Amino acid sequence: MKNKSPLISVIMPAYNVEAYIGQAISSILNQTHKNLELIVIDDCSTDRTGAVAESYIKKDSRVRVFYNEKNSKEWFCRNLGIEKAKGDYIAWMDADDVAVRTRLVKQLQFLNKRRDVDIVGTYFQLIDETGEPIKNHVNHNFFRGMLTKPYTNDHGLYLATIPASYLFRRAILSQFKKPYHRPVVVGTDTDFVFRVMEKNILIYNLPEQLYYYRLHDGQSTNQRNLTFMIISLVRYAVDCRR
Numbered sequence: 679m680k681n682k683s684p685l686i687s688v689i690m691p692a693y694n695v696e697a698y699i700g701q702a703i704s705s706i707l708n709q710t711h712k713n714l715e716l717i718v719i720d721d722c723s724t725d726r727t728g729a730v731a732e733s734y735i736k737k738d739s740r741v742r743v744f745y746n747e748k749n750s751k752e753w754f755c756r757n758l759g760i761e762k763a764k765g766d767y768i769a770w771m772d773a774d775d776v777a778v779r780t781r782l783v784k785q786l787q788f789l790n791k792r793r794d795v796d797i798v799g800t801y802f803q804l805i806d807e808t809g810e811p812i813k814n815h816v817n818h819n820f821f822r823g824m825l826t827k828p829y830t831n832d833h834g835l836y837l838a839t840i841p842a843s844y845l846f847r848r849a850i851l852s853q854f855k856k857p858y859h860r861p862v863v864v865g866t867d868t869d870f871v872f873r874v875m876e877k878n879i880l881i882y883n884l885p886e887q888l889y890y891y892r893l894h895d896g897q898s899t900n901q902r903n904l905t906f907m908i909i910s911l912v913r914y915a916v917d918c919r920r
Contacts, residue, residue: 685714689717689768690706696726702774707734716771721750722750766849767789785845801885801889805891840889
């Protein structure tokens with residue numbers, strides 16, 4: 679008898695993304711890796727985000743939806759999702775993005791091969807509100823250069839990562855009291871990446887485009903620019919450690 683594939687818990691914080699969350703949820707439920715659970719944390723949305731998410735419960739028993747009593751921001755949603763998760767692997771997924779069908783299976787295959795690596799991200803494509811690729815964004819050339827010539831540390835591991843695309847071993851969380859322990863509105867992922875690096879937990883970025891990161895008017899300026907800031911800060915941190 680073949681061993682059952684491991685359970686992956688995909689955690690999806692959501693706030694006022696009714697126009698996009700359906701596509702985000704579908705992209706996870708349609709993954710080629712089937713043994714997963716999708717945990718949606720609605721952060722007191724004022725639109726139909728929660729209703730859209732709940733509509734998928736009737737279609738797929740792998741979906742679970744939770745509601746915050748008050749708007750508590752992404753750091754709280756991530757921690758809550760981890761508390762609710764049942765899997766040995768945790769994956770992040772933003773509620774306005776899209777995952778390629780083979781994202782999780784390829785990340786899991788890599789972690790199975792590289793036992794020294796605990797976190798793996800993927801390359802990505804910027805998309806607009808309609809899902810069309812963004813080719814002339816002010817930072818597009820910067821991204822393209824980094825993703826075709828990945829920055830490496832002394833282990834040869836790619837550290838120019840997008841935290842929203844992470845899949846990681848749940849076991850590493852035992853090294854943290856709370857993965858997201860500081861109630862910050864902007865920079866939660868950056869803070870997490872730095873704390874991971876301080877623990878010498880190795881991160882790898884699969885050199886394959888498996889994630890679509892959406893830019894849209896519903897995001898704040900800080901949210902839109904956070905991805906670019908994360909990459910710059912991680913590169914700076916690697917330089918400092920050399």
